[in-house]
Amino acid sequence: EPPSEKFEYQAEVSRLMDLIVHSLYSNKEVFLRELISNASDALDKLRFLSVTEPELLKDAVDLDIRIQSDKDNGIITITDSGIGMTREELVDCLGTIAQSGTAKFLKALKDSKDAGVDSNLIGQFGVGFYSSFLVSDKVTVSTKSPKSDKQYVWEGEANANSYTIREETDPEKLLPRGTRLTLYLKRDDKGFAHPERIQNLVKNYSQFVSFPIYTWQEKGITKEVEVDEDPSESKKEGDEDPNVEKKKKTKKVVERYWDWELTNETQPIWLRNPKDVTTEEYNAFYRMTFDEYVDPLASSHFTTEGEVEFRSILFVPSFKKDEIMNTKTKNIRLYVKRVFISDDFDGELFPKYLSFVKGVVDSNDLPLNVSREILQESRIVRIMKKRLVRKTFDMILGISQSENKEDYEKFWENFGKYLKLGCIEDNSNHKRIAPLLRFFSSHAENELISLDEYVENMKPEQKNIYYIAADSLTSARNTPFLERLVEKDYEVLFLVDPMDEIAIQNLKSYKEKNFVDISKEDLDLGEKDEEKEKEIKQEFGHMCDWIKKRLGEKVANVQISSRLSTSPCVLVSGKFGWSANMERLMKAQTL
Ligand code: ADP
Ligand code: MG
Numbered sequence: 035e036p037p038s039e040k041f042e043y044q045a046e047v048s049r050l051m052d053l054i055v056h057s058l059y060s061n062k063e064v065f066l067r068e069l070i071s072n073a074s075d076a077l078d079k080l081r082f083l084s085v086t087e088p089e090l091l092k093d094a095v096d097l098d099i100r101i102q103s104d105k106d107n108g109i110i111t112i113t114d115s116g117i118g119m120t121r122e123e124l125v126d127c128l129g130t131i132a133q134s135g136t137a138k139f140l141k142a143l144k145d146s147k148d149a150g151v152d153s154n155l156i157g158q159f160g161v162g163f164y165s166s167f168l169v170s171d172k173v174t175v176s177t178k179s180p181k182s183d184k185q186y187v188w189e190g191e192a193n194a195n196s197y198t199i200r201e202e203t204d205p206e207k208l209l210p211r212g213t214r215l216t217l218y219l220k221r222d223d224k225g226f227a228h229p230e231r232i233q234n235l236v237k238n239y240s241q242f243v244s245f246p247i248y249t250w251q252e253k254g255i256t257k258e259v260e261v262d263e264d265p266s267e268s269k270k271e272g273d274e275d276p277n278v279e280k281k282k283k284t285k286k287v288v289e290r291y292w293d294w295e296l297t298n299e300t301q302p303i304w305l306r307n308p309k310d311v312t313t314e315e316y317n318a319f320y321r322m323t324f325d326e327y328v329d330p331l332a333s334s335h336f337t338t339e340g341e342v343e344f345r346s347i348l349f350v351p352s353f354k355k356d357e358i359m360n361t362k363t364k365n366i367r368l369y370v371k372r373v374f375i376s377d378d379f380d381g382e383l384f385p386k387y388l389s390f391v392k393g394v395v396d397s398n399d400l401p402l403n404v405s406r407e408i409l410q411e412s413r414i415v416r417i418m419k420k421r422l423v424r425k426t427f428d429m430i431l432g433i434s435q436s437e438n439k440e441d442y443e444k445f446w447e448n449f450g451k452y453l454k455l456g457c458i459e460d461n462s463n464h465k466r467i468a469p470l471l472r473f474f475s476s477h478a479e480n481e482l483i484s485l486d487e488y489v490e491n492m493k494p495e496q497k498n499i500y501y502i503a504a505d506s507l508t509s510a511r512n513t514p515f516l517e518r519l520v521e522k523d524y525e526v527l528f529l530v531d532p533m534d535e536i537a538i539q540n541l542k543s544y545k546e547k548n549f550v551d552i553s554k555e556d557l558d559l560g561e562k563d564e565e566k567e568k569e570i571k572q573e574f575g576h577m578c579d580w581i582k583k584r585l586g587e588k589v590a591n592v593q594i595s596s597r598l599s600t601s602p603c604v605l606v607s608g609k610f611g612w613s614a615n616m617e618r619l620m621k622a623q624t625l
Pocket of ligand 1: 075
């Protein structure tokens with residue numbers, strides 16, 4: 035027998051295992067979800083690679099996951115026929131932390147300590163392979179990659195800082211392909227090996243895994259067996275009619291046996307009729323697919339027909355995840371004919387400014403071996419993107435029209451910035467984005483208004499939508515620029531978020547009304563009285579020259595203005611210059 039070689043875990047792994055065991059002890063059952071999700075990933079990888087390398091599937095085994103449990107000995111085995119691991123991959127994947135789920139976990143754990151979040155929530159994160167030690171004293175991973183001739187066994191124990199790897203030599207244990215995990219449960223956790231418990235956990239946590247999951251279950255079949263009539267009984271009756279054929283008696287018996295039972299629903303949820311899917315099912319699908327633990331704010335399930343056919347479910351999350359975690363959003367999962375292709379896009383399928391939206395898209399019109407180049411060039415993808423964006427805006431509009439006002443407030447607080455970014459990046463959708471924007475205004479205390487509300491409140495003679503950018507609501511309220519507008523009872527938008535002004539400047543107009551910055555020098559409120567202006571110029575012209583002389587280069591110009599009513603003077607930006615707010619932004623280099 036080849037000797038087994040001993041390896042030390044990377045230091046972070048030991049720490050992570052410690053953390054997992056200590057923070058998830060009340061939520062141990064997540065181990066099964068994690069291991070099934072790894073099996074499903076491994077099957078996805080195999081199926082995807084086999085599109086271009088069909089020989090990977092030469093060992094004709096079905097793509098599935100099988101879970102067998104032995105409750106007497108407290109052993110669970112989870113077998114998948116996926117991509118497996120080579121010896122190097124075993125070391126890389128199960129001895130070091132380079133993986134997304136685990137990194138997320140560490141982050142969540144840190145945040146939760148700061149914010150005092152219920153540590154049960156952490157159980158909802160993908161904590162990965164090491165969660166198997168929540169319930170196991172010992173774990174073995176026997177795995178065969180199609181890239182290798184040999185099968186290897188990784189073996190590790192709870193609370194150890196090393197593991198071993200050896201070659202699998204037992205012919206009974208050789209796999210055609212894939213991975214078998216064997217969990218030797220801790221004494222107190224042997225209950226997890228109860229087949230019914232396993233079945234319930236699969237149903238709860240892994241119902242949307244797109245490969246069949248079989249569990250090994252005891253079954254009973256009722257059979258009718260013939261039994262001879264009890265001779266004592268017939269004797270009692272005495273005189274039997276010899277002409278009547280002797281009736282055979284039958285008895286029902288239950289025969290017990292063990293067999294694989296399909297335990298999950300394998301039809302992808304997006305293929306079902308939206309009418310038949312409940313909100314709870316969408317939410318559960320969302321949580322599982324995107325590693326979320328809070329239900330989404332909204333979802334949209336649709337099929338498009340015509341030029342390009344595809345099905346999709348899109349979700350708006352309830353809150354924004356930490357920016358750092360968002361570097362790779364992996365928000366849209368593309369399937370072609372139900373085969374998972376990729377979630378690693380760069381704006382080809384979905385615009386980056388909508389990166390907070392999550393969803394699945396399944397198309398029959400793309401080739402299975404769709405490459406990045408194809409994605410970039412494809413007319414089909416362009417059409418899909420357009421439709422997805424429209425559906426997204428419909429969905430957001432739906433939130434804004436919901437009876438429950440808090441929903442949109444929540445949405446805006448979390449994702450308003452993204453829509454403002456959309457004003458800058460996506461000119462073709464200004465019409466869809468603008469009604470979704472919200473701003474503070476001179477007519478509202480502290481709540482936000484929409485542009486539609488603004489337009490509704492416009493005075494009959496008012497032609498423009500007025501705004502002022504400022505660094506706070508207080509300074510916006512106190513600016514002398516407001517005076518004349520307040521007098522006329524014109525509403526003024528207060529752009530206090532640095533992105534507001536840029537968004538507005540990109541929109542240029544809304545419902546044919548131009549956005550006008552009330553701090554710019556040529557503000558015209560449509561009330562010119564030329565006679566009076568002449569008079570004033572005569573009287574104060576010299577004064578302007580004198581002030582300009584005194585201030586020199588500090589100002590570009592000193593002018594008489596009709597825009598103030600009580601303040602003696604105001605500093606304004608030149609017509610073509612940056613507004614004071616933009617200057618502040620440039621200085622702070624927030625752009
Ligand atoms: P994650 O799934 O977030 O990558 P895990 O800790 O769950 O992190 O798994 C670590 C890595 O181990 C996976 O990325 C994968 O490469 C490998 N792995 C785990 N389970 C399997 C499996 N059943 N088949 C193939 N590879 C696996
Ligand atoms: Mg995983």
